[in-house]
Amino acid sequence: xxxxxxxxxxxxxxxxxxxxxxxxxxxxxxxxxxxxxxxxxxxxxxxxxxxxxxxxxxxxxxxxxxxxxxxxxxxxxxxxxxxxxxxxxxxxxxxxxxxxxxxxxxxxxxxxxxxxxxxxxxxxxxxxxxxxxxxxxxxxxxxxxxxxxxxxxxxxxxxxxxxxxxxxxxxxxxxxxxxxxxxxxxxxxxxxxxxxxxxx
Numbered sequence: 001x002x003x004x005x006x007x008x009x010x011x012x013x014x015x016x017x018x019x020x021x022x023x024x025x026x027x028x029x030x031x032x033x034x035x036x037x038x039x040x041x042x043x044x045x046x047x048x049x050x051x052x053x054x055x056x057x058x059x060x061x062x063x064x065x066x067x068x069x070x071x072x073x074x075x076x077x078x079x080x081x082x083x084x085x086x087x088x089x090x091x092x093x094x095x096x097x098x099x100x101x102x103x104x105x106x107x108x109x110x111x112x113x114x115x116x117x118x119x120x121x122x123x124x125x126x127x128x129x130x131x132x133x134x135x136x137x138x139x140x141x142x143x144x145x146x147x148x149x150x151x152x153x154x155x156x157x158x159x160x161x162x163x164x165x166x167x168x169x170x171x172x173x174x175x176x177x178x179x180x181x182x183x184x185x186x187x188x189x190x191x192x193x194x195x196x197x198x199x200x
Contacts, residue, residue: 012095019088026080033073037128040066044135048142057150059139060157063132067161070128071168078172126165133161 044066047059136158145151 008095012092015088015091015095019084019092022080022084022088026077029073029077029080033070033077036066036069036073040069041128041131041135044132048135048139053143056139056143057145060136060154063136063139064157064160067129067132068164071164074125074165075168078168082172082175125169126162129162129165133158136161 040063044059044063047055047062136154140154140158145154
């Protein structure tokens with residue numbers, strides 16, 4: 001085996017190892033997101049069932065924290081998937097001499113603007129957010145805030161719960177649209193690493 005073949009094989013092994021590590025990270029974050037949502041819904045339900053009026057007043061804050069934790073995991077799942085799609089997968093295609101292999105990411109991005117898939121994806125992704133939002137509103141109805149600052153805090157919490165995932169979904173939706181407008185990025189290795197969408 002020549003030096004060039006050795007180098008190509010080593011590069012392929014490194015890229016495969018990176019792909020597997022990123023995939024494992026995505027799986028771990030999906031599991032963590034699912035667990036945090038389950039724990040959050042259970043805890044908020046316990047507040048309503050066994051907590052007194054004073055404890056119920058903290059539900060909007062707790063619901064916002066749970067929602068943001070879920071959104072944080074969602075962000076990294078989407079960002080890691082975008083990096084695989086834009087950088088790792090094209091490199092694997094070139095190193096494996098399979099430059100036209102479609103792959104899951106290309107299939108997914110090609111269907112991301114189909115109204116049926118958009119509506120189903122939105123329903124599933126925002127189900128947890130809707131649950132936390134309902135808990136927060138319900139707690140404000142059951143135990144109205146007692147002062148101006150409590151009202152301000154609760155209103156901020158209730159606003160952030162749907163706003164954070166909406167911002168995240170829109171950000172990555174626009175990134176996906178850019179990829180459809182620049183399909184050459186799916187045909188070969190990208191020149192630059194995929195930048196993370198700004199959090200501000």
